[in-house]
Amino acid sequence: MDNLKQLKNDEIIELIKNGKVTVADIVDSGICPTCFDKENNHILYGDKTDKMIYEDDKFECFLIGNPRANGHTAISTKKHYKDMMEIDDITCKEIFILAKKIMKNLKKVYEAESIYLCTMCDGPMNHFHIQLIPRYSFEKRGSKNFVKPRFEYKEDKDKLQELRELLG
Numbered sequence: 001m002d003n004l005k006q007l008k009n010d011e012i013i014e015l016i017k018n019g020k021v022t023v024a025d026i027v028d029s030g031i032c033p034t035c036f037d038k039e040n041n042h043i044l045y046g047d048k049t050d051k052m053i054y055e056d057d058k059f060e061c062f063l064i065g066n067p068r069a070n071g072h073t074a075i076s077t078k079k080h081y082k083d084m085m086e087i088d089d090i091t092c093k094e095i096f097i098l099a100k101k102i103m104k105n106l107k108k109v110y111e112a113e114s115i116y117l118c119t120m121c122d123g124p125m126n127h128f129h130i131q132l133i134p135r136y137s138f139e140k141r142g143s144k145n146f147v148k149p150r151f152e153y154k155e156d157k158d159k160l161q162e163l164r165e166l167l168g
């Protein structure tokens with residue numbers, strides 16, 4: 001599947017619906033999966049509105065659907081950048097100030113001991129985002145927290161509401 005770029009949008013969508021194209025195929029053909037998802041009615045990742053904790057004209061911040069910890073969060077730019085090296089300095093500053101604010105509130109609401117931050121965005125095509133991963137008091141400190149096993153997201157309405165209120 002390295003010729004996806006030559007296909008029309010509708011043809012790619014049809015292939016996704018038939019399970020013939022995965023997110024990895026999209027990435028490998030140089031198409032941004034995040035932008036493709038946004039432009040095509042969330043065909044790849046589903047509607048994230050129920051997981052959104054903060055949004056403004058430049059950024060969106062949402063709980064992850066297959067988290068490594070309760071409160072695992074992503075902050076993403078609305079505009080497409082391939083990775084952190086591609087963003088301008090102002091956006092870089094803004095996203096880190098936003099990350100700080102979200103970390104403080106995640107720590108409080110989830111009663112985490114610490115919040116880890118990472119950004120990777122590797123591969124032929126990706127969409128710049130930062131991940132925030134809580135580390136709890138019953139967990140050991142250290143980089144293994146970045147690769148804790150993923151599990152299925154379960155909505156906690158109270159925490160969601162508290163976070164949204166704190167983040168305005």
Ligand SMILES: [Zn+2]
Pocket residue numbers: 032033034035036079080081126127128
């Ligand atoms: Zn993108």
